[in-house]
Amino acid sequence: MADNVEQLVALITEHVLAALATTTTRVGSGSGARAATPAAIHPPIGTCTGDYSKFEELRASNPGATKAGNGSGGATSPAHAAAFTGFVTARMLDHVRDGIVQLAPGARLTPLARDEIRARKLTVVHADGSTGAVRNAPGRVASAAVKPAVASSYLWWADGHCPAVSQLTAQLRDKLRPASRSHRPGELHNVSQRIARDVRDGRAAGGVLFVHSAALAACYANRCPSLRAVVGTCGQAVEQGIRLLGANVLIVEYPHHGVESIRQMLNAFTTASRPALPTIDRQLRELNRCV
Numbered sequence: 001m002a003d004n005v006e007q008l009v010a011l012i013t014e015h016v017l018a019a020l021a022t023t024t025t026r027v028g029s030g031s032g033a034r035a036a037t038p039a040a041i042h043p044p045i046g047t048c049t050g051d052y053s054k055f056e057e058l059r060a061s062n063p064g065a066t067k068a069g070n071g072s073g074g075a076t077s078p079a080h081a082a083a084f085t086g087f088v089t090a091r092m093l094d095h096v097r098d099g100i101v102q103l104a105p106g107a108r109l110t111p112l113a114r115d116e117i118r119a120r121k122l123t124v125v126h127a128d129g130s131t132g133a134v135r136n137a138p139g140r141v142a143s144a145a146v147k148p149a150v151a152s153s154y155l156w157w158a159d160g161h162c163p164a165v166s167q168l169t170a171q172l173r174d175k176l177r178p179a180s181r182s183h184r185p186g187e188l189h190n191v192s193q194r195i196a197r198d199v200r201d202g203r204a205a206g207g208v209l210f211v212h213s214a215a216l217a218a219c220y221a222n223r224c225p226s227l228r229a230v231v232g233t234c235g236q237a238v239e240q241g242i243r244l245l246g247a248n249v250l251i252v253e254y255p256h257h258g259v260e261s262i263r264q265m266l267n268a269f270t271t272a273s274r275p276a277l278p279t280i281d282r283q284l285r286e287l288n289r290c291v
Contacts, residue, residue, distance in 0.1 A: 083107070090116040099123055118200060119225060119285050154270060155179035155198060157191045158210035164259040165210045168266060175270045176208065188216055196224035199248060206248030208266065214251045221249045225288060235264040239272065246274045 083104035084092060090112040093101060101117060101124045103109070109117070109124075117124060157179040158165050169176050179191045188211070195207035207227070209217045214231045221229035229249035230241030241247035250269045252262060 088113050093117070093120075093122070096120075096122060100125060102126075115225070116285070119281060152205055153177050154206050154208055155191075155195050155204050156208040156210070157187070157195075158183055158254070159185040159188060159212060162210060162254045164257070164262055165254055167259060168262055172266060172270070176266075177204075179207065185212075189220060192217075192220040192224060192227075195221070195249065196226050200226040206250070206269075208250045208252065208269070210252050210254045212253065212255055214253050217251045221251070228284075232265040232269070234261070235268045238265045238268045242269070242272045242274060245280065246277050248274070 083102035084107050085104040086107060088101070088103065088107055088109050090110065093113055093116050099120075099122055101122050103124060103126050105126070107126075116122075152175070154176055155178070156169055156176045160183055169178075179194050180187055188209075191207075191209070195204065198204035199206060207221075209221070209229075211217045218229050218231055221227045227249050228245050228247045229251055230238065230245060230247035231251045231253070232238045232241075238247075238250060241250075247269075250265065252265060254262065257265075
């Protein structure tokens with residue numbers, strides 16, 4: 001019985017393969033028979049074009065999507081990114097390129113999304129769906145038309161008294177503001193927190209710490225997500241710290257420098273523009289999650 005089944009399967013297989021190998025068949029019989037070709041195979045319906053503009057939940061991930069214009073012979077124009085709805089995660093913010101996160105009424109940011117916004121210094125706006133107006137939300141929200149101004153002054157602090165530091169901070173008082181009236185070494189922890197908060201909230205561009213030893217100062221400052229500290233050994237080191245890291249905190253071991261050396265570093269630090277460093281930003285966020 002088993003042999004008969006195997007023979008039957010083999011016979012059916014042979015006929016099927018022969019039929020598939022035939023490119024044409026004869027339809028009908030006799031003189032009226034005609035040749036028939038296999039039906040054409042069409043591409044699947046719904047080919048993806050990459051335009052997510054019709055999908056509210058995906059439109060923000062494709063800010064470059066285009067649609068046909070009116071009266072322009074099919075011309076295209078850039079589509080604006082839609083406001084985020086529902087719960088907004090940090091991964092959804094990866095597609096934000098213009099620095100503005102628009103939230104629809106009722107949208108909520110997850111804790112990681114808030115960390116991402118602080119790390120990338122994004123501007124959050126809440127849109128009123130009925131009128132299109134933009135209202136300031138409590139906390140870190142600004143108008144879509146006017147971005148918050150970036151503070152240009154720096155907070156400074158010294159763990160003791162130094163004539164050179166007193167002279168230079170007085171001369172640069174338009175750029176340097178004292179972070180604390182106390183200059184006890186034990187105040188470093190509180191000062192680091194003060195600078196970090198002011199930078200985070202836009203009240204300061206950064207800080208300058210004049211210390212006997214940079215060990216604790218560098219450790220404390222770089223534990224704060226809003227701060228990037230570099231130890232100033234010379235003017236070139238400061239410039240490299242800004243170019244490679246976007247440093248916003250300068251640490252100077254003042255017992256090892258004279259007036260002109262400190263002046264050179266302060267000038268380089270307070271006048272340089274900080275570059276956009278998306279790769280460094282991403283790597284630092286990953287390092288912040290290390291345990």
